[in-house]
Amino acid sequence: MTNAPDPARFAHVTDWVFDLDNTLYPHHSNLxxxxxxxxxxxxxxxxxxxxxxxxxxxxxxxxxxxxxxxxxxxxxxxxxxxxxxxxHDIDYSWVDPNPALGEAIRALPGRKFIFTNGDRGHAERTARQLGILDHFDDIFDIVAADLTPKPARETYDKFVGLHRVDTKNAVMFEDLARNLTVPKLLGMTTVLIVPNNFEPTFSEIWERDADNEDDVDYVTDDLATFLATLRAGL
Structure with a gap:
């Protein structure tokens, strides 16, 4: 399930911002x-x-x-x-390494960030298990956000200010549509990551975010392929 990326709409992107859980690793890993x-x-x-x-x-x-x-x-x-x-005292072996995702992220032009409501240790362990940790410039976690989680506007503002992100030249990847509302408002391109062969019954009602559909530019259930397709056209 995807709407194919238009490379022309990503040619200006200098900052690539990724949520962690159920975004950089697939929903079916169940981590x-x-x-x-x-x-x-x-x-x-x-x-x-x-x-x-x-x-x-x-x-x-x-x-x-x-x-x-x-x-x-x-x-x-x-x-x-x-x-x-x-x-976060969990078994990270549930996540399979993803060389294709690593290569797709590595090849993207510009800076890459993980922006998570989890903590840095969890993000590092997860990204290391995926084999993608070395491709990121930094991790913005819940501690850096002063424990105020997405989707609070102040948290995005803190991230943008800390890393001097030009939001009109940035894209955000998220598995929760409500967490894309502020990025869209700030001028970012937004990409919603959904489970493979997604059906609404797969997620609990407060995770469906039907009211936030207008904040989503693209939807994909295969992040690695989405990025590789995009990179090929840049």
Missing amino acids: FSQIDVKMTAYVSELLQLPRDEARALQKELYRDFGTTLNGLMARHGIDPDDFLNKV
């Missing part, structure tokens, strides 16, 4: 499910709740605060470092 389980366990232990109640609260916090971490900090004053260390 984030491990983090999801760890977050539920954290909420359960913190508040002494049964697992089903902890999971319901976790999803409520995600919807209301942008991330479970943000919600737990707002409501319960937790230590963010403790949370991030525990929920």
Whole structure:
């Protein structure tokens, strides 16, 4: 599933910005499910709740605060470092190395960034497992964002200011359409990454973002092929 990139619309791009989870690695690798389980366990232990109640609260916090971490900090004053260390204690071998993606990213002209609501350690371990870490200029993580997650406007502004990104010459790749609203407003080209053979039933209702479809310029379920096709035309 893809709408093929028009190389002419990317010829001006000097900064390539990639989300991490379910964007740089495919949704079917299911890596984030491990983090999801760890977050539920954290909420359960913190508040002494049964697992089903902890999971319901976790999803409520995600919807209301942008991330479970943000919600737990707002409501319960937790230590963010403790949370991030525990929920990212996962098995990264679930992600397969992706040489094709690495080559496609390496060949792109300009700077490349990872921009994630996770922490730097998680991003580095994931990108290293994929075999693509060395192709990025920097990682902008939730700590660099002062723990304010996407899609908050201030977080994008902080990223853009830190790296002096000319947003009209930038493109952002994301698996959540709502996280493309601000980039689109800032003048970036936007690309939504969806699961292979995507159907709406594959994602929970608050992850579908139907109201944000106008913020998406391109959709693809194969990032490596999308980038390689694009690079061939530049």
